Amino acid sequence: MSERLTETPPDVTLGPLDLIPDGKARNFVLEMRAGRFHGFVVRRGETVHGYLDLCAHLALPLSNRLDAYLTPDGSHIQCSWHGALYRIEDGACVGGPCVGAKLRRWPVMVRDGMIVTA
Numbered sequence: 001m002s003e004r005l006t007e008t009p010p011d012v013t014l015g016p017l018d019l020i021p022d023g024k025a026r027n028f029v030l031e032m033r034a035g036r037f038h039g040f041v042v043r044r045g046e047t048v049h050g051y052l053d054l055c056a057h058l059a060l061p062l063s064n065r066l067d068a069y070l071t072p073d074g075s076h077i078q079c080s081w082h083g084a085l086y087r088i089e090d091g092a093c094v095g096g097p098c099v100g101a102k103l104r105r106w107p108v109m110v111r112d113g114m115i116v117t118a
């Protein structure tokens, strides 16, 4: 099994911003020589927020269905397992079993209409 990475190099192009519908989230898996990185990106308008796909509660992947990272109303990130709720802006847990903990940020940005790692 390849190692699970917690960082990516800068300037990796993930794809066009329109890959993610506004207000939705998308999973990304990056295969690198050193191992595999699992993260997800939430789009809000022209802004993107990226996090490692790792719940702050039991360190499980947040979503048990593809790209299902958000509450039905799109207002928060929600873990599929025990319902931890996280703010999209800063990854702070504001509900569920790990209030006060934080998702680990994956620095991403939009440049010339493309989502790239920072």
Ligand code: FES
Binding pocket: 055, 056, 057, 058, 059, 060, 062, 079, 080, 081, 082, 083, 084, 096, 097
């Ligand atoms: S593993 Fe995410 S809430 Fe428990």
